[in-house]
Amino acid sequence: MNTAMQQSESPYSLKNTNIFSAETYTKLQDIMYEQPVEEGSYLFWDSDVADKLYYIKKGHVRITKSSDEGKEFILYLFQEGDLFGEWASYEEARYSYNAVAAEDSVLGVIQQRDLEILLWQHGEMAVEFMKWMGLMHRITQTKFRDLMMYGKTGALCSTLIRLANTYGSSNTEGILVTHRFTNTELGDMIGATRESVNRILSDLKSKKVIDYRDSNILIKDIEYLRDICRCEDCPLSICRI
Amino acid sequence: MNTAMQQSESPYSLKNTNIFSAETYTKLQDIMYEQPVEEGSYLFWDSDVADKLYYIKKGHVRITKSSDEGKEFILYLFQEGDLFGEWASYEEARYSYNAVAAEDSVLGVIQQRDLEILLWQHGEMAVEFMKWMGLMHRITQTKFRDLMMYGKTGALCSTLIRLANTYGSSNTEGILVTHRFTNTELGDMIGATRESVNRILSDLKSKKVIDYRDSNILIKDIEYLRDICRCEDCPLSICRI
DNA sequence: ATAAAATTGTGACAAAAGTCACACCCGTGT
DNA sequence: ACACGGGTGTGACTTTTGTCACAATTTTAT
Numbered sequence: 001m002n003t004a005m006q007q008s009e010s011p012y013s014l015k016n017t018n019i020f021s022a023e024t025y026t027k028l029q030d031i032m033y034e035q036p037v038e039e040g041s042y043l044f045w046d047s048d049v050a051d052k053l054y055y056i057k058k059g060h061v062r063i064t065k066s067s068d069e070g071k072e073f074i075l076y077l078f079q080e081g082d083l084f085g086e087w088a089s090y091e092e093a094r095y096s097y098n099a100v101a102a103e104d105s106v107l108g109v110i111q112q113r114d115l116e117i118l119l120w121q122h123g124e125m126a127v128e129f130m131k132w133m134g135l136m137h138r139i140t141q142t143k144f145r146d147l148m149m150y151g152k153t154g155a156l157c158s159t160l161i162r163l164a165n166t167y168g169s170s171n172t173e174g175i176l177v178t179h180r181f182t183n184t185e186l187g188d189m190i191g192a193t194r195e196s197v198n199r200i201l202s203d204l205k206s207k208k209v210i211d212y213r214d215s216n217i218l219i220k221d222i223e224y225l226r227d228i229c230r231c232e233d234c235p236l237s238i239c240r241i
Numbered sequence: 242m243n244t245a246m247q248q249s250e251s252p253y254s255l256k257n258t259n260i261f262s263a264e265t266y267t268k269l270q271d272i273m274y275e276q277p278v279e280e281g282s283y284l285f286w287d288s289d290v291a292d293k294l295y296y297i298k299k300g301h302v303r304i305t306k307s308s309d310e311g312k313e314f315i316l317y318l319f320q321e322g323d324l325f326g327e328w329a330s331y332e333e334a335r336y337s338y339n340a341v342a343a344e345d346s347v348l349g350v351i352q353q354r355d356l357e358i359l360l361w362q363h364g365e366m367a368v369e370f371m372k373w374m375g376l377m378h379r380i381t382q383t384k385f386r387d388l389m390m391y392g393k394t395g396a397l398c399s400t401l402i403r404l405a406n407t408y409g410s411s412n413t414e415g416i417l418v419t420h421r422f423t424n425t426e427l428g429d430m431i432g433a434t435r436e437s438v439n440r441i442l443s444d445l446k447s448k449k450v451i452d453y454r455d456s457n458i459l460i461k462d463i464e465y466l467r468d469i470c471r472c473e474d475c476p477l478s479i480c481r482i
Numbered sequence: 483a484t485a486a487a488a489t490t491g492t493g494a495c496a497a498a499a500g501t502c503a504c505a506c507c508c509g510t511g512t
Numbered sequence: 513a514c515a516c517g518g519g520t521g522t523g524a525c526t527t528t529t530g531t532c533a534c535a536a537t538t539t540t541a542t
Contacts, residue, residue: 019330047473065386068471073390075382087375090260096382096475119368126367127360133371134328137378141316141337144385145306148432149314152499182519191389193500198521215508230309232288234337237330393529423489434530439491456538 014166014240015081016139017055019132024125027118028055028083032108043099043107050095051112053085059105064188065097074189076139077102077166077241087133088112138238147190150229155190156200158229160210162241164219174220176213189241255407255481256322257380258296260373265366268359269296269324273349284340284348291336292353294326300346305429306338315430317380318343318407318482328374329353379479388431391470396431397441399470401451403482405460415461417454430482 017025032055037043043054043061054061056078063076063084075097078084086095119126146158160177168175183194183201190197204210209221219225258266273296278284284295284302295302297319304317304325316338319325327336360367387399401418409416424435424442431438445451450462460466 065390067390071390073386075385086379087371090372090476090478093476096379096386116368119371120364123361123364123367126364126371127357130328130360130367130371130374131330133374133378134330137374137381138327138330138337140378140381140385144316144381145314145337148388149306149308149312183521184519194520195501195522196499199499202521235331235334424491425489435490436492436531437529440529443491 014236016078016132016135016237016240017081017083018237019135020128021124024122024128027122027125028110028115029108031114031118032110035107035109037101037105037107039101039103039105041101043101044095046096046098047094050086050088050093053083053087053110053112053115054099055083055108055110056080057106057108059107060102061105061107062100062102063097064100072188073191074185079166083132084136085110135237138234139240142234142238146229152190152192152196153200154229155192156186156197157204157225158231159186159189159241160217160219161222161225161229161231162239163217164222165236166240168219173213174211174218175222177217177219180215181217255477257319257373257376257478257481258322258324259478260376261369262365265363265369268363268366269351269356270349272355272359273351276348276350278342278346278348280342280344280346282342284342285336287337287339288335291327291329291334294324294328294351294353294356295340296324296349296351297321298347298349300348301343302346302348303341303343304338305341313429314432315426320407324373325377326351376478379475380481383475383479387470393431393433393437394441395470396433397427397438398445398466399472400427400430400482401458401460402463402466402470402472403480404458405463406477407481409460414454415452415459416463418458418460421456422458 020028034057037059044050044052046065058080061078061082061084062074063078065073065075067073076084084099086093119129143158143162147155150158163177163179163181164175167177167179169178170176183197186201187194187197201210204224205212207221207224209219209224211218211220225231261269275298278300285291285293287306299321302319302323302325303315304319306314306316308314317325325340327334360370384399384403388396391399404418404420404422405416408418408420410419411417424438427442428435428438442451445465446453448462448465450460450465452459452461466472
């Protein structure tokens, strides 16, 4: 977890590609090809063959897992500068989730085959990639803990902190989440109903922990949230949505 | 998910190192040093500096996450032939969980520093390692889904299937889980109380889905379990505990 | 073999979360 | 200006899961 201070300077600095060196970054740019996508379109579906990685040049992408009953679980939200996709561990490996453009976006598509050749040649680049993978795994693991251990209230508080880290902009009042989320979306991030989310948020508002500014969430007392979900001061890079 | 058939031949074949080539395997053996550990001793704690990987030569290791209130959540169970540990993504990275020897065991300890040199030199080995990391991440992700989406009953059914894959031995009656687990332990794997686990298991027994053989669980109707947790036929290698 | 310790099983009740129903609010397009 | 649609807020009720208490059974240690 971070301090509000770190956030205030550059609200959108939480890219998962910060881990890469300039050289790696350039090599990646060289093998990716650009693909513009419209809001709502799927980049891939659960069970498609996983042979590509995606870099977000512009826009937002939502990674979801959906159940037969039509419930949707939001696993990650990625934004400009993020890299995502699955590293296939064998031939014909499949994705295990869906990727949807949350708004009109521009992506850089990287073929696993091309990347593998590059990694084969450049050992140091492979080591960097492993760090990226480790980072992604740690994000998943800490989220797992947060969503399982302290009930829906704990899960929502953790999610608010992660949203603050990913989309937050600090000011004298607190941290403003510079992106709107419906209660249904928040519910889908923690596996709860919109009604439950609504009740928890109302309660947090009455306790003056959060407030609203033009329908965006303003976090006034992040310490309270950290307390509820037993925040463990994990590094900022993994405390994201 | 697998078929019972695959299991019957070699119940303990679900090593996460199957992914490695013989050459990689040998190189790994060369840089690891042996460490015997007694049942109950901790290999590392949550927040220790994460600079080692561990290979299990013999025994069992339990990976847990514990809460201040004393609750314990079991993240993974590893056995002979498994490799585990965290790939530090930056200097001074910390583990985010505990590792305890579940019985007297012998480990091969690998210093991240040594491994990194090896990967730097051997691009193909790095690519294999990335496959291992991807595999581990997928295990976490699918478990995440199973524990979140279909209630405690779904979570337990998924866990029984994973136990069958990891410790199962097939016979004419069904799949016998060749390791004892207390209700408390099963509860800790799914974030439920032992009482809830007990009630769900009693119910499954009355429905003739499971039974007991000398206090070990015998799975008689794995299709029923798969149905409850909406099994998606993911590959056997990731359907483990 | 037997006592102690750990684990299981179960009822009664409490708390957490989901479901359903419906009123209301608010931005947008005609 | 107003109707519409998506989102919010909330009460009443149900289902799921946890809590507590205690007896019964199984395992382990002496």
